[in-house]
Amino acid sequence: MPLVAVDQTITIAMSVKDRHASAKWYETMLGFELLYHADEAGWSEVQTNTPGVAIGLGEHTKPAPGNCVPVFGIADLDSARQKLEQAKVRFDGETDVVEGMVKTATFYDLDGNALMLAQDLTGGIE
Template sequence: MSLVSVDHTITIAMSVKDRRASAEWYKTMLGFEVLYHADDAGWSELRTNTPGVTIGFGEHTKPAPGNCVPVFGVADLDSSRQKLEQADVRFDGETDVVEGMVKTATFYDADGNALMLAEDLTGGAA
């Protein structure tokens, strides 16, 4: 049995210089659908052609090349984080909250690969 139960969604988060330009590239080149641009949060999200899988772009002036962070949806981030921390899983700082949108927490696997948990705060499906 696992400590945390992730849901049926995965968001692949990447840092980019220009969210809108990246979204247009993925739309044109791969046929992905732009779901939204959250300008206040510096975030854009696209639906891929794989059910339950989205790509999110975080805008940064100097994104790290080749970066990619799988984001696993959970129903209760605080509880999930607590269970992982009790198992000595290392987290990167505090949980981030964008009110009315999402709650996220970055953590690391045994090899130091970054992963993230996300709880949907929109009231919609995760």
């Protein structure tokens, strides 16, 4: 039995320079929904497309980019990457492929936070 029982929600906290711009970026680029802006706290949250998983955006004058790497599952990584690249989203090198397992690509938000897309190549086999 665990010491503490966590629930089924996850908030991935990231440092950003402008929460409002970052929230808009996540909405536009990945289809996430703004949950709220808590201006007095310097905090905003966006709901990802995964139930129970949100991204918290903490506003700092000098953010600490790259402090976590959330990985988002995607059905067609190549198509998603092409769309993001057309929108001038910066990727870290080529897409990595582990045949029969996974395809991944790391990209960056407005503040240099690393994010990753992952396409399952197992065909549902565990």
